[in-house]
């Protein structure tokens with residue numbers, strides 16, 4: 001398996017949304033570096049187990065991005081833990097994490113756990129509304145979050161989350177330029193190869209989500225960024 005730091009392209013599947021066996025096979029066998037399972041609403045233990053067992057028919061690495069402690073399912077390769085740095089509510093930064101660690105802290109295999117410094121840039125997205133995120137006011141604000149994650153908290157990942165909207169590539173480029181150790185993950189509004197190329201030129205890793213459900217062919221063509229070296 002490629003090291004996470006070498007992942008350039010990831011598909012994100014939402015356990016709440018349905019996907020046919022054929023579409024799932026095409027996603028998992030597309031050549032993407034990993035499949036991430038996650039969503040902001042409607043994620044349950046049952047629908048997460050169900051999706052994991054279907055993905056496990058294929059050899060692609062599979063990550064759970066945890067949004068609710070009750071939907072933590074064993075059997076994934078990695079567990080990505082978002083800390084929403086620009087949430088107004090500390091519950092989304094450390095609160096739920098503390099709750100989960102009270103119950104499960106002694107049982108965790110930390111070699112599988114990857115914390116992510118999330119910065120939500122689309123306040124109107126499901127994740128923006130759920131977490132009460134306050135989008136960065138300007139690029140300086142974004143760069144401050146980036147340094148906070150990279151230098152103060154030493155988080156391995158900074159995730160620029162535009163969910164549902166294509167972001168400002170100048171902001172993404174400038175963010176990557178200030179990061180020294182953290183990997184920059186970009187997600188939001190990648191609806192085909194052209195936007196995938198733009199995002200891949202400015203971030204370390206790109207995440208394609210919604211387009212899988214709205215236009216599978218266009219989603220699959222985004223994997224071609226891996227051929228552009």
Ligand code: 1GP
Nearest residue numbers: 163164187188189209210
């Ligand atoms: C969502 O960042 C991902 O968490 C991907 O965003 O659904 O807009 O592709 P889209």
